[in-house]
Amino acid sequence: MxxxxxxxxxxxxxxxxxxxxxxxxxxxxxxxxxxxxxxxxxxxxxxxxxxxxLWKEKFTGGHDISKNAAPGVQSQAFLVWRPSGVKSQRPVEDTGMFPQIPPEPSRPMGDLHLRTFQLKEDTTSYFARTKSGRMCFRKGTKTSTKKDNLGESQPKESYASRRALLAVQSGNRSLGPAWNSSVLAKRSVRCRCLQGWHGYHCGIPTVVQHSNLPTKSRLAPREVPRRVINAINVNHELDLLHARFHELADVVDLFLICESNFTAYGARRRLIFFEQLMNGTFDYVRHKILYVFLDHFPEGGKQNGWIADDYLRTFLSKNGLSRVHGARPDDVFIINDADEIPVWEGILFLKLFDGWTEPFGLHLRKSIYGFFWRQLGTLDVLSGCTVGMLFAVYKGNGILLRRREYYSMPDFRSYESNTGHILIPWSIGSPVHEAGWHCSWCFKPEGIYYKLISAQNGDFPRWGDFEEKRKLSYIRELIRTGGWFDGSVSEYPPTDPREHMYAPKYFLDNYDQYEYLLRNLYTEKKDWMVTH
Structure with a gap:
């Protein structure tokens, strides 16, 4: 027995x-x-x-992304989020995949909070044929010799031939065509990559080449670039916003900027970003900004600060995307805090290549009070996915994306099965190849004071509740020593303003204006020069 x-x-x-x-x-x-x-x-x-x-497979439910949609092709109907009280879940038959569901804020911004945004195709010519017949990524390819100069007037290589060549190089037999000897001979032909760029087309940046992406051998350039939507909640991080816009304006197609007339603590506040948006401060990027106004404080947010913190991201993503038209399921959605600034190279890669998996994160260089106090390690933040996954798995809720809980989401396996994608999370960058910057509490002393009194009532101890912690003299001493509000002082690795990822280029280019972020003004004055 x-x-x-x-x-x-x-x-x-x-x-x-x-x-x-x-x-x-x-x-x-x-x-x-x-x-x-x-x-x-x-x-x-x-x-x-x-x-x-591969990303070229069918997205079931009425969407076929086995081929890149041509410019001007309208998106199909899609089931999307609607505010509570709106019961209809019928597909939306308009020029985009999101219905027009504006918020209902009270004055004073006229109709700015009601406007919609039509995503357009990115028609930038990112790849070019060299005179020797190679198709190369313009920004990643050396053009020093006459033989290898990028030929602006050369006929554009067809996407099919590029895919065939990549298939030969990687041994992919699923595409099927019979390649002749002249194509096979090109297997050994590679673009001459600049430092920081890799791959056959010189289009893979170092932050992807040295990432944990498990599908690097299957990457292939797209014929039509994806569009990138970057969503951010803002309080008073205006200098960091300028750095983000100058870093990403050329690769991001739409910035969703959410601002509330309440702090995360529930107190009334001025609409600081809105004021500067209207007075022309952000005119250089205004055509890519969709303003999202949150005019109320969530119920229970006073007692439980995490409710307020989560609600900000929920409202930003759901309400903001409801006013976007023309998005496709394979477009990219990225949600960041205002103090998380990605490098442009990693985001451009997401636009131009197929074959990466989702969701994806970002390895960010960690600093506190300014870029002069660098913290150990990197902050690996789960930050993005395709629009298709955002709605099919996360129901359009950005906070669920940030939580790394997609395996427990009820529609995760269904989405994986329907798309044919294997959903393996990965992060752009690595602990030694940062893909951006996280600058925490990076303000002048007055800005740190404002952050203290605005902080949500949940991340205890709430230092803004202590009168002595709000004194500007105390805050200046924290910046000088790199200490924390509990009295501790950390060990920081040495930094050099000449290092590659010291700070965003916009700050370095405008050193006099942003000196407070680049040099510790409260230590002994030292003469040093920023070179970049």
């Missing part, structure tokens, strides 16, 4: 292992080494099926 029970238990265990292996077999095959180990004739059928994980 004992032997029979042992055999039954053994068979049950083996069966459970087999089922588990089959369930995760597809995910394992995304790693190139494991892919090679399984590359036998008996497994060709499985490998062909696995090729469906």
């Amino acid at each position: 004992k032997i029979r029970r042992f055999k039954a238990l053994l068979f049950f265990s083996v069966g459970l292992c087999v089922v588990s292996f089959l369930h995760y077999y597809k995910a394992l095959n995304q790693i190139p080494m494991l892919k090679e180990l399984s590359n036998s004739p008996a497994n060709l059928k499985h490998l062909a099926a696995l090729s469906r994980f």
